[in-house]
Amino acid sequence: MTSIKKKYIFEKSVSISSDIEDIFNFHLDTNNLPKISPSFPKASLIKISEIPLQKGSEVTVGLDFILFKKEWEILIKELIPNKLIGDLQLKGVFEYWYHSHIFEDKGEQVTMTDKVEFIPPFGKFGKLLIPFIRLQLSIMFNYRHKKTKLFFES
Numbered sequence: 001m002t003s004i005k006k007k008y009i010f011e012k013s014v015s016i017s018s019d020i021e022d023i024f025n026f027h028l029d030t031n032n033l034p035k036i037s038p039s040f041p042k043a044s045l046i047k048i049s050e051i052p053l054q055k056g057s058e059v060t061v062g063l064d065f066i067l068f069k070k071e072w073e074i075l076i077k078e079l080i081p082n083k084l085i086g087d088l089q090l091k092g093v094f095e096y097w098y099h100s101h102i103f104e105d106k107g108e109q110v111t112m113t114d115k116v117e118f119i120p121p122f123g124k125f126g127k128l129l130i131p132f133i134r135l136q137l138s139i140m141f142n143y144r145h146k147k148t149k150l151f152f153e154s
Contacts, residue, residue, distance in 0.1 A: 014145035028052035
C-alpha cells in the first residue's frame with residue numbers, strides 16, 4: 001500500500017491597476033521573469049520551448065543558491081487566456097510543485113494570485129524545512145508582486 005503524501009499550500013495575492021490582458025501577456029513572456037525575480041536565488045532562463053508560453057510549453061530555469069546550482073524544469077500544464085497559467089515541476093528542487101498564476105478582472109484593477117502546492121524535498125526530513133520554504137516563498141512573491149505592480153503602475 002502506498003502512502004499519500006501531504007501537499008502544502010502557499011498563496012499570495014496583489015491588486016494592480018492595469019488591463020488584465022496586459023498583465024497576462026506579460027507573464028506569458030518568460031523574458032520578463034528576470035525583471036521581477038529577486039537576486040537570491042538568482043534565476044536565469046536556460047531553455048524555453050516557445051514564447052509566448054502555451055499549454056505544453058517547457059521552460060528550464062537555472063537557480064543559483066551560491067553553494068549549489070539547480071536546474072528547474074517546468075511544464076505549462078494549464079493555460080486559460082486572461083485567467084490562469086499553471087506550471088508543473090518536471091525536475092527540480094521539490095518532490096512536487098504546482099504553481100498557479102490566477103488573474104481576476106476587477107474593473108480597473110486586476111487581482112493576481114500566486115498559489116503554490118508543494119511537497120518538500122528530503123522525505124520525512126523535508127517537513128522540518130516547511131517554515132523556511134514558506135518564508136522563502138513569501139519573500140519571493142512579495143518581491144515579484146511589488147516589481148510587477150511597479151512595472152504596471154509607473
